[in-house]
Amino acid sequence: MVESRLIQGRYRLLERIGRGGMGEVWRSRDESLGRQVAVKCLKPVGPQHDASFLRVLRERFRREARVAAALQHRGITVVHDFGEDGDTLFLVMELLTGRNLSQLLDDNRREPLPVTDIVEIAEQLTAALAYTHEQAVVHRDLKPANIVRTADGTVKICDFGIARLGDDIGFTARLTGTGMAMGTPHYMSPEQIGAGTVDHRSDLYSLGCVLYEITTGVPPFDLGDAWAVLIGHRDTAPEPPRDRRPDLPEAYERIVLDLLAKDPDDRPRDAAELGKRLADARRPQGGHPTGAAASTDGAPGADGPESAPTQRLPSWTRGMTGGSPANGARPAGSGPPGHGLDALDALTDAWTRGPATRGEASAPAGPAGGPRTTLAARHAAGLALGGQGRWAAAADVHRAVAAERARLLGPDHPDTLTSHFEEARALDRSGHPAAALTGYERVAAARTRSLGADHPDTLTARLETGHALGRLGRHFEAHQVCAAVLSGRTRALGPDHPDTLSCRHHLAFNLRRLGRLEDCHAMAREVAEARARVLGERHPETLRTRYEIAGVLGQLGRWEEALRGYREVADARAGTLGPDHPDTLAARYEVGIGLGRLGRSAEALALYRDLAAARTRVQGADDPETLRARHGLGVNLGRLGCWEEALAEANEVAAARGRVLGADHPDTLVSRREVAVALGWLGRWADALGGYRQVADARERVLGAAHPDALASRGDQAQCLEQLGRTAEAVALYRRVATLRQERAARR
Template identity: 30%
Template sequence: MGDWWLAGRYRLIERLGSGGMAVVWRARDTHMHRHVAVKLLRDEYTVPGAAERLAREARVAGELASPHIVTVYDFGTGPLQQAAPGDPHTPPVPDAAGHESVYVTMELVPGRSLAKVVSDEAPLPLGRVLDWAAQLCDALEVAHEAGVLHRDIKPANVMTTDRGVLKVLDFGIARSMKTLAAGSTLTRPGGVLGTAAYMSPEQANGSELDARSDLYSAGCLLYELLVGEPPFGFGEVPSLLFRHVHVEAEIPERVRAGLPDAMAELILALLAKHPSDRPQDAAAVRRRLAVVPLPPSTPQPSRSEQAEELARRMDELSGLPPDEAVDRLRDLLRAHLAVFGPDHERTLNVRDDLAYYLGLRGERPLAVRVLRQLVVDCGRVLGAEHQVTLAARRNLAYWTAKAGEPGEAARLLGDLLPDYAHVHGPSDVETLKVRRELALCTGRSGDVDEAVRLLRVLIADMARVLGGEHRQVITAREELAYWDHRSAKTGTVLPEPTASPDSSPSARRTG
C-alpha cells in the first residue's frame, strides 16, 4: 500500500483490477487532494505514439458530460517510481530515474461492476434491469451525439454505485487501448476490436461502425442481466464471432419464463444482425423501455424481517455436509447482497463461510481465491485490523497452507501477527495460536531451524499464560520434538504430530 508514485503526483494505493492491456489502481491525487482511478497501460503496449493516441481519445472522453459516464481527469506519461520504504507519502525527488508509463486518471466510482453483479446475483429482477437500461441509454445518447463510440460495452465496463447510479467506463479509451494492442493505427480498416461475447456482427466482420453497434452490445449486456449469460455464451473467439454474424439468439422468454413480450422483443431487436433492423439510436431504445410492463408487485418483508430470516437460515448450516453447505451459502450470499449490499459486515462474513466450506469439500485453491478477494474487500471497507478482516486473513493463511503453499502461508501469518497482537494482545490465546500456526508453516516450507526457534520461544510464553500442563502446551512440545529431530538430521523420521483443532481457522459463525 502506498509503495509507488506515478508522475510525481499520484500515489498508487490499491490495485483494483486488470485487463488485457491495462492495470487499474486506486490512487491519491496529491495536487487535487482527491482519490482517483488510474489506468496504466501495460509495458508491452507502450509503443511509439502510444501516449499521443491515448491522449487523443482521452480528450474526447473528457468532454462527455453525463452523470452516467465516468469522468476523465488527466492523461499523459510519467515515471513510475518506488516510494522510499520509510516515507511512502513523500514523492520521489524530481530527478530520480523511473520507468515512463502511459496513464489515464478517472473518477473513482464507489460500487461494483455489472460483471460482479451478474456473478453474484444474476438473473436480476426486471425492474432493476429496466432502471439500469434507461441509465445506459442516457450515457450512450450523450456520447453518440458527440460522435463518440464506445466499441466495448460489456458488464465489466459498466459500474453501479452504492445508490444504484449507473456509470459507463472507458468511452473512446477502450478503442485506443484495443488499437494499441492490435499494433495498428486508430483508423485501421478491417480491425476486429472489442470483446467477443458482446461484439456486433459488423464489428466481428471488421466493417465500419456507428452508434447501432454499441446498441447491439447493450442488447448482449441486457440479455446477460436477465438470463445470466450473454446471448451466445462464452467460449472460443472464432466460434463466438461466427454466432454473432450467422446465428440467431435464443428467444429470451424461452430462457427466462415470465419475461414481458415487450422486453423480449426489444432485446431481439437490439440483437438484429443488420444495423438497419435495430433501434436507430439510444433515445428510441429508452422510449421502448418505458412501456415495458412490470410484474405485479407483492408486499415485501421489512429489512429487519429479512435480516432475521437470513440469520435463521445461517443457523441451519451447522452440521451440514460441505456440498450442501456450499450450495446453500451461494444462495445465502445472493440474498445478503440483495438485503445488505456487498460491503455489509454480514455479507462479508457469508463470503468467509463460503470459502471455509469450499475448502472442506476439497476445493482449496478456489477457497484461497475467494479469501484473497475477501481480504482486499474487508481491508477496504473495515480496515486491516477489524475483527472480520483479521479472521479472513487468518483463514486465508490456513487454506493457503492446505492448498500446498506453506511458504506463502508463513508469509501471510508473519504479516498478520503484528496486527493480531495489537488487537488481541500479545498474551491472548488466539495470538499464541497464530504464532503456533506460523511456526508449523515455517517448518513445512523447509525452514526447519526457524520453526524450532519459533516453537521454543512460543512454548515458554504459552506455559507462562496457560500453565505447563495445558494440552496446547503439551501439543506444542510434541511439535517441537518433531521439528527438532528434523533440524538435527538424525536420520530418524518421526511422524508429524496430528494437528489439533487449535490449528484450524478461527471459530466458524453459525448465525
C-alpha cells in the same frame, strides 16, 4: 511501480485495484485537493516490445484520455486529469464504489437480475449512449465488465480504451486494425466480426447482448468455442429471452431482440429512439407499471437453457459448456480476469504475497472464501500474466500456486495438476521446452492415475508432451505420442470432434518433419475435408490445415498447386478475418513466395509492395513481418534486374533487422547476404567479398562450422574469390567445405 509513488508531484498511488488491457488502475489520493481518485497508468512494456509497438500503445492511451476527458455525463466515468510523468502516461478518474454487471451476476450465482433492476439499468445505459453518440464517439467494447452500478444506483460506462471518434476514423483504423482486432466475442456485433463498417448501431447491438445477459443470466450465444460464438452472432437467431425468463414483459423482449438484429438497419435507429421505446414499455398496463408487478427474485423460468432450440451449429456443440463470458468477471479459478476494471477483486495484492501462510486455515475452504478462493484468484492472475505475454512471471505464479495447492489439496488433486499444467505451458512459451516437457509428463502421468488414460484432460497433457518433444527435435517420439493421443480422442470423443481433428492435424504435419511428405499431404487433405465438413469451409482451423497443405506442396515442388492453395486461403481469410488480419497477410506472403518460385517476379514484386504497405500500416515499419515483406520486395527487384534498387532495399532491411532482431539473427544475416548478392551483380566484387565473409563468420560462430547455412556461406565466399581471380584461395575454401560436409555426413 511501487506503493506510495507520487505521479507528477500530485497523485499518490496507494493500492492497485485493477489491471486491464490498457494498463493498471490504482486507488490514489489527489494531494492538492485531498480527495480519493482512481489513476490509470500505462502498463509497463517489457524489452520484448519494439519501439513501434510502444509508440502505438502510447498513442492509443493518449487518445483514450482525450476522448474520455471530453465526455461529461452522469452515466460516464468522470475523467479529472491526464498527462505524462517520466515514462508513465496516466489518466485520473473518479473513484467508483460499486460492482460491475458481471460481478453483480456472479454475486447472484449467475442468476438473472430482477426485472425492475434491468429496466433501470437499460434506461440509464441508453441515456449515456445517446450522449456519447451525439459526441461522435462509439465505444466498440460495451460489455458487463465495463458497466459499473455504484452504491447509489447510478449506472456508469467505463473504459473508452477502443472508442472510435466518428470524425477520426482513419486514425483509429491505424491503431486497431480490422474489426476482429478489438472487442469481446460474447458482445461483438456482426459488422465487427465481419470487419465491416462500425457505427453507433454496433454499440446498440452490444447493449442488446448486455441486456440479454442480465435478463437471462447468460449471453445470447453461450458456447465454449469462441468461433462458434462469433458464428452465432453473425448467422444464428438468438433464443427469445422469455423462453428462459417467462416473467419478462413482452415489450422488453421485443426491444432486446430488435437490438440483436443482424442488419444494423433493422435495429433502433439510434439511442434516442431506443429511449422512447423503453419509456413506452414502462407505461402502465393493466393498472401496473411494466416491471413493477413482475417477479423480483430474478429466477429464470422452467424452460431453462436445456430447452433452447437447436442452433445452426455443428452437432458436437450440443451440451458444450460455455464457461463465463469472455473478458467478464469470472467465478474464482475459471480463467483470467477481464480487460476493464473488473479485476478489482481477483487481482489484489493477495496473490502477490506468496503462499497462503498469513493466518489462513490449513484445510480447503468452502464457497464463502478462504485459501482455496485466494489460490483461485492467484491462479487467475497467472493466466492473466500469460495473456499479456509475461510468461516467465506467469510460470512463477503457477509454480507457487501448485506448491500451495499440493499442500492443501494433495499432489494429484485436479486443481493442483491444473497449476502444474499451466506452469509447464508458461515455461514452454518462455523458451524452456525441456523444463516444459518434464512438467507435461508429470501432469499426464498423474491424470492417467486419477482420471484415466482417455480422459480429455489426460489426453490434452499428453498432446502437449508431444508438442514439447517436437520442439526439442525429437520428432519420432513426438509422432508416437501424438498417434496414441489420436487413438484415445477417437475412442473418447469420436473421429469428427474438433479436438480429435486437431490431433490429426498435428500428426499429419509431424510426418512432414520426419521427411514423409507424401504421407503428410495425404493425411492433411483428409483432415482439411473433415474440418470443412464439421467446422465449415472458412473456419480458421480449416484454413490453417489448407495453409499447411500448400506448404507441403511447395516442398514437393508442386508450386502451381501450392500457389493456388495459398491464394484460396488468403482470399478466404480476407473475407472472414479481414484483409489486414495477420493470418491473411501471412497467406499473402506465401503467395508471393509461390509467384517467385514460378518465375513470375513482376507479380511477386507488386504483391510485396502492397504487403509491405499493409504490414507497415497495421504493425509498424520495424515489425519483423514488415521487414520480411520488404525483404521479398528486394529479392524480386533483383530478379527483375533492378539491382541498384535491390541494393538500396537490402541495405535498409539489413540495418533495420540488425536494430530490431540483433546483428547475428538469422533474418539479419539473410539480408546481409542479399546486400552481397546485389553488390556482386553490380560488379562490386571486393565489397561483395567482405559481405559474404562477414555472414559466413557470423553463421560459423552462431551455428557451428559444419552447419549447412555456414557451409553455404563459405561456398558464396569461395565463388566471390573466383570472380576476383584469387583461385588458390577459392580452391582451398572449397576443399575445406567439402571436408566439413563429409565429416557431417559421417556423424549422421
